[in-house]
Amino acid sequence: MPRPRPLPPALQAQPFTIRQATAAGLTRRRARALDLASPCHGVRTPAAVEITHLVRVRALVLATGAVVSHLSAAALWGFPLPLRFEDQVVIHLTSRDGARAVRRKNVCGHRLPLPEEEIFNGRYVACTSPLRTWFDLAGLLSLQDLVIAGDFLLRRKDPLSSQEALDAFLAGKQGRAGYPKAMKARALIRANTDSPKETEVRLLLVEAGLPEPAINVPMLDETGGWVEDPDMSYEEFKIAIQYDGGHHATPAQRRSDIYRDERARGLGWLVLLLTQLDLDPMVPGKEPTAIAKVRKALSSRGWKPSR
Structure with missing residues (x-):
């Protein structure tokens, strides 16, 4: 079987309609050749092109x-x-x-x-x-x-x-x-978040009746020097909340996190580390441990519920 003639440059490596093929000089028979695939009715693409979501x-x-x-x-x-x-x-x-x-x-x-x-x-x-x-x-x-x-x-x-x-x-x-x-x-909605999990934690805490934490507000030392931007924080109570996702598991990132948190603790901050396990209730209907951890930390720093 003879090899199909090469496609015009304008039709290579991308989808094209039958109308575009005709305008480029392709015959109907050429548009049905085996080196072409059809991602949807009326459209062709070179068969070598992976049919991804974008295609x-x-x-x-x-x-x-x-x-x-x-x-x-x-x-x-x-x-x-x-x-x-x-x-x-x-x-x-x-x-x-x-x-x-x-x-x-x-x-x-x-x-x-x-x-x-x-x-x-x-x-x-x-x-x-x-x-x-x-x-x-x-x-x-x-x-x-x-x-x-x-x-x-x-x-x-x-x-x-x-x-x-x-x-x-x-x-x-x-x-x-x-x-x-x-x-x-x-x-x-709040601006300046870094991840969906930050939003999930914040909404979880607010729904539980806890104060809304600030998002990525810089932590400064006594001289005004920058220390870190906690994922969430209660500056009044010097409590920082960090959510550890999958990218925190690498050795280099873990060392960086430890150094970061040691500096914060040295300035009198209480640092809470949360993971997905803290967001998922261990028993259906039971309060997630993230809420209990943050409530306990706030109470230890003098916070009292308004009711």
Whole structure:
């Protein structure tokens, strides 16, 4: 069997529609050759290209002209999502200009007002902006998960938006579906976090009636020199809370953490180390140990419940 003729440069290593193939001079027979794969109806890609989530998304956008949205846009932006949404088999698409919702296999089509300023035209696909993506998640996530996504939106390093932009955006969404939950989440969202676990711990403590800890506020020594930025802290009581995730397990990071905490303790700070085990109740319905540890530390430093 003769080898298929090489594809034109514009069609190599990326998805393309049958219309684009025809415009580039490919015959219908060439578009059905075995060296091509079909990530979705009406689209081809070189068979050597791995059909990743991004390739599937690009193919569907090419075929439909729709905008990637909701959970699919959240995955592209890197929003932290619950484990049950990690499998991105179903692609969410929102149609432009009030067109009919996309109806295809493994596609969840949406027909919603989508202003141009809420569309981000990336190098490979068009997707909803970070703010619009977060707002659309209000109809899919729990309140806690929506707050975690909101904290990610305003994270300390490379934030996707700002508090001012978020408030201005929400001011224009009154009366829209998802607005009440989005506003509840906004009241709990805090800027400058470094990880979803920081948000989870903070919400857990506040829900238990404990004071809300500050986030990544610099700890200073007697001369005003910087010591560290605890994940969370109660400066009034000189209590620092550190969440140890998986990256803290390396020997180098562990040595750094020990030195960090020794300096803090030398300045009179009480340092609490929390892990996932402290967040998961040992028995259903029982209080997580994180709450007990923080409550005990606060009480030892003179804090008293308000009730």
